[in-house]
Amino acid sequence: MTALPHTSSYYAASAKPFELQAQLTESIEADVCIIGAGYTGLSSAIHLLESGLSVVVLEAARIGFGASGRNGGQIVNSFSRDIDSIERTVGKENARIFGEMAFEGGRIIRRLVKDYQIDCDLKDGGVFAALNSKQMHHLEDQKALWERHGHHGWLELMDNNGIAKVVGTDVYTGGLLDKSGGHIHPLNLALGEAQAVLSLGGKMYEDSAVVDIVQGEPAVVKTAKGQVKAKYVIVAGNAYLSNLLPQLQAKSMPCGTQVITTEPLSDEVAQRLLPQDYCVEDCNYLLDYYRLSADNRLIYGGGVVYGARDPADIEAIIRPKMLKTFPELASVKIDFAWTGNFLLTLSRLPQMGRIGTNIYYSQGCSGHGVTYTHLAGKVLSEVINAHATRFDAFAQLPHYPFPGGHALRVPFSAIGAWYYSLRDKLGV
Numbered sequence: 001m002t003a004l005p006h007t008s009s010y011y012a013a014s015a016k017p018f019e020l021q022a023q024l025t026e027s028i029e030a031d032v033c034i035i036g037a038g039y040t041g042l043s044s045a046i047h048l049l050e051s052g053l054s055v056v057v058l059e060a061a062r063i064g065f066g067a068s069g070r071n072g073g074q075i076v077n078s079f080s081r082d083i084d085s086i087e088r089t090v091g092k093e094n095a096r097i098f099g100e101m102a103f104e105g106g107r108i109i110r111r112l113v114k115d116y117q118i119d120c121d122l123k124d125g126g127v128f129a130a131l132n133s134k135q136m137h138h139l140e141d142q143k144a145l146w147e148r149h150g151h152h153g154w155l156e157l158m159d160n161n162g163i164a165k166v167v168g169t170d171v172y173t174g175g176l177l178d179k180s181g182g183h184i185h186p187l188n189l190a191l192g193e194a195q196a197v198l199s200l201g202g203k204m205y206e207d208s209a210v211v212d213i214v215q216g217e218p219a220v221v222k223t224a225k226g227q228v229k230a231k232y233v234i235v236a237g238n239a240y241l242s243n244l245l246p247q248l249q250a251k252s253m254p255c256g257t258q259v260i261t262t263e264p265l266s267d268e269v270a271q272r273l274l275p276q277d278y279c280v281e282d283c284n285y286l287l288d289y290y291r292l293s294a295d296n297r298l299i300y301g302g303g304v305v306y307g308a309r310d311p312a313d314i315e316a317i318i319r320p321k322m323l324k325t326f327p328e329l330a331s332v333k334i335d336f337a338w339t340g341n342f343l344l345t346l347s348r349l350p351q352m353g354r355i356g357t358n359i360y361y362s363q364g365c366s367g368h369g370v371t372y373t374h375l376a377g378k379v380l381s382e383v384i385n386a387h388a389t390r391f392d393a394f395a396q397l398p399h400y401p402f403p404g405g406h407a408l409r410v411p412f413s414a415i416g417a418w419y420y421s422l423r424d425k426l427g428v
């Protein structure tokens with residue numbers, strides 16, 4: 001079989017063994033067919049299987065092939081645009097719901113890691129680093145905002161001296177530590193979640209690109225060599241979906257971002273750079289993000305290529321950023337460099353919705369997707385579950401038209417009522 005391989009990254013080189021799943025070559029049925037095996041698809045699959053529905057996942061390449069298997073690995077709470085921005089769009093009352101959900105994705109990841117014993121180098125603690133006093137004021141506001149939405153006890157503002165104790169550079173004015181942030185080996189998280197899907201009885205097919213969705217009840221999801229008839233479909237292809245559903249493509253734009261990984265650093269150097277092993281992202285609009293791997297490499301990402309054209313020389317773009325933050329790494333070798341695509345929306349807020357009655361989608365987390373995608377999987381499973389059980393229980397009851405139509409329904413009903421009450425009186 002010739003499934004498109006994982007991009008050549010540090011993650012692919014250190015991935016846990018995972019047996020290649022077969023290509024779909026037959027016609028099968030399921031309650032739910034999920035298109036795409038990134039975190040959105042995998043989290044949806046696990047939550048749906050846990051609730052008792054049958055699930056088939058179709059992946060065009062390999063499980064975790066997209067952004068989920070090649071990202072910075074940073075567990076960042078909230079959304080790409082924060083809750084205050086959502087509040088301006090949807091009003092205070094509705095924003096409260098987003099406030100409750102903003103910190104759920106990280107909890108879902110930790111729950112899955114624990115319940116399914118996923119070995120993905122999970123570490124706690126993420127730092128937002130300010131490069132100037134304006135960004136520091138923004139972090140003060142962010143702390144107040146998150147605490148207003150119930151995120152208490154996790155956040156700690158750091159001044160210039162404070163941040164120097166957790167990041168070994170002098171470029172920052174200060175920062176905000178979120179102890180409930182953290183980092184993971186992203187591909188091993190995806191593969192561990194895929195293992196969980198299989199252990200729950202879900203079916204997964206790799207090298208099985210969906211080429212058409214025939215809408216209907218059931219919907220028919222077609223690949224080149226097979227098809228899945230499903231009561232519900234979840235579209236989770238995100239930046240790699242291309243034009244399968246032009247209406248989704250029209251409201252989003254794939255963007256590339258690049259990551260480099262150094263050779264393993266000595267314990268002393270690693271300890272000097274990130275003594276608490278937190279992950280870090282700065283507060284620039286086009287931000288730098290970095291962290292240590294389990295084997296002491298520095299994984300450093302940054303830059304955005306709108307439209308997702310792959311840059312010719314990734315190291316030439318990212319290495320100068322890394323050296324600006326950590327000049328002492330000037331002679332360190334770069335072992336891996338890769339690019340990956342995330343999906344940008346105009347509002348920088350994710351898009352979740354439904355096409356027709358039974359095709360659900362979630363896409364466009366605009367850069368901060370590790371937590372949101374896990375939340376999205378749970379939300380999609382909740383709505384499909386309610387649809388598949390309670391809603392369908394009512395929906396299966398027949399809806400008869402009143403005899404006589406709009407004009408005669410009142411007199412006909414009155415005659416019927418008179419007839420039945422006469423029978424009551426006569427005791428027949």
Ligand SMILES: Cc1cc2nc3c(=O)[nH]c(=O)nc-3n(C[C@H](O)[C@H](O)[C@H](O)COP(=O)(O)OP(=O)(O)OC[C@H]3O[C@@H](n4cnc5c(N)ncnc54)[C@H](O)[C@@H]3O)c2cc1C
Binds near residue numbers: 062064340
């Ligand atoms: C380099 C990089 C660094 C990042 N760093 C971070 C970070 O540190 N923290 C953070 O929060 N976010 C980060 N992100 C964003 C985050 O990784 C994504 O938002 C998230 O992983 C998206 O998950 P997903 O499941 O929606 O999509 P993806 O992981 O992209 O998965 C989509 C899958 O669908 C498949 N697919 C597409 N079309 C079809 C089809 N027709 N048929 C079948 N399968 C199909 C693809 O092959 C792919 O495997 C980063 C993104 C990139 C690219």
